[in-house]
Amino acid sequence: MSIQHWLRKPRFLLLFLFLLSIILGACGNSTGGPKEVVFWTSITDDIGIKAQRDIADAFNKANPDLHVRVVPEPTTGTGDSTALITSVRGGVGPDVYLIDRFTVGQQAALGLLSDLYPYTSKESQDISKQYVPFAWSETLFQNHPYALPMDTDARALYYNKTVLREAGIDPSILDPKNGPIKLSKLKELAFKVNHKDAQGNYDRVGFIPWSGQAFHTTWALDYGAQFFDNNTCQLTALEPAMLNTFNMYHDWSQALDYQKISTFTATYQPANALPSQNPFYTNHLAFKIDGDWDLASIKQYVPKLDYGVTYMPVPDDRTTPFTWSGGFALAIPTGAHNADGGYRFMRFMAGPDGQRIYTKETSHLPTWKSLLDEKQLFDPGHTFFANILSFSVSRPPLPVGGQISDELGSVQDKVDFNTATPKEALQEFYNRVQPQMQQYCPFKLEGWSNPYK
Structure with missing residues (x-):
């Protein structure tokens, strides 16, 4: 019978097309065409996605044997790994994955990320020394790197x-040349600013220590929290720094009246308000803790705002300045089809060439140390933040980092609403999270410590 006869049968037609695709694929590879590298990113805003595509284009031009395809893959929030878990288990994951650096240890513990030591150990230089220390430490799990640091903040x-x-x-008393302000002095100034209208509602507030970036992790790190004891494999929920953090919340929320501050926030920054409707922007709030990303917002929404930026406030028994940083990293998911090509792209994007592009286009801060000396990469406002990276610390890269953050949020709410004492709320936190941590014991938190203890 002729081949035309067999092709008229649906089953044989499908088999023929399948075999043909394999043959054509093999022929395509034999022509020496570029091999694809699939890159998933959760940064999908206009500026961020353009910068990443520009980096991919630069890499493709310099590496004609590879072609990076940038795939936007939004997440529902920090630590959300639903899409990654599904893709890895289904064998259809990307070759490179942009990950919140804080969650690297957690995702590595779940078996979702590839150990990069086989690649980094072959480098001609110790690349761990090329990154700012806190960013590199966040990529480690069991003392092996599972990601390469990308951008950062402060x-x-x-x-x-x-x-x-x-x-x-x-x-002028807040000028950075005067060093960091003590918490007691900040509180004194903030309460001097506080003002209520005829109805007894705040129309001007000095500082809200639980708003925005003034949240539990910020203060815990500032007070010197270690979070974990390597010797006992236990979370240090009741260490002095944790108690100091939530005692501060309790005292300040009671003094301000938490409900009245909630009314103030609802009035001057209601839900779904425009970005420009911010009490700091509209001259109703004196102080706030925020990251360098807010510089762009101020420039866009309130360019004439008369404001300054200085060091984070510190406990009264300390004079050394403090800040902490987050950011993203690049990882190779377990079972990636083109891991070698993926590492080459990661090395480019997380190296000086890629980070230089990303810094210029997004105004994020780089983690490649030598770029911090390229002053032309930063506008005057960003220079301050670039300089304070030298003493920045990160969150501890524990395999239960996401759970720690969520549960500390619950502790913060209980203390602010005065439904539990700091000690009671922290004990509940320990009771919830330690059993999850226990499954990884014995575990050593390598390469990380909080120098502000």
């Missing part, structure tokens, strides 16, 4: 000069 105290002057406070 946190500082923003102060509204107009609000301070209206309260009779000279803003």
